[in-house]
Amino acid sequence: MSEQINQTTEYINELTGSFKPECGIILGTGLGGLVNEIDIRFSISYSDIPHFPVSTVEGHSGKLIFGYISEKPVVVMQGRFHYYEGYNMQQVGYPVRVMRELGIKRLFVSNASGGVNPEFEIGDVMILNDHINLLPSNPLIGANDKYFGPRFPDMSEPYDRATIKKAHEIAGRLGYKIHEGVYVSVSGPCFETPAEYKYMRIIGGDAVGMSTVPEVITARHMGIPCFAVSVITDIGVEGRIVEVTHEDVIEAASKAEVKMTAIFKALLAES
């Protein structure tokens, strides 16, 4: 294991003592509300953590929060790192390596995305059942550290099927209409042109966004089961494409996050 990850983990362990998170959670743009549901025990600013990247994008406040949700010990990343901020893919995946050293057994991720499936509406929730990585790189490029996982990791089940099934049951019970689909990851930071949105759909995508895939690849390299949810904040379907700003994305995400929060909470309570 790298000396850096060792130092980061030691620093955090000294502050959190015997607290052992079971689930790691990464919250996306405008989706930080789950934090209100945490019985918080420790909160550490990214800027205080040795070797941790620091989040720069508006809408991401940059804290690692330790506590309980539905009585399960969790570590929550409030604010994540994006490739478009200038970090390389390994840096984007770095917190996931650290969370695994802290003890997580599963990873939950949320994000905001543009819907390219014509059945989608703004505010809808999509559970990821697969992804297509169109980011220009991969977090596993470079020397492989066998401590974490194999050189050529399997990706036949990027998102844990049993958790997806459970999430559908929960959503049904709560009366939420949710979708399941394929997330296409791009670098950003510009949103897509109409022709690009069309392309995402043609290649098999249902939603497109600028995150999640680096973290999920890093987690799957270590054999950690992943569950991810996307909130559709804008529509990339011919005839329905309008100008979109980061503020629109945050506003749409904030409105829909109640559903996402409820699903995460119930999943933690019941599995």
Ligand code: HPA
């Ligand atoms: N494209 C890429 N990323 C996004 C979008 C989008 O339309 N909406 C929110 N994140």
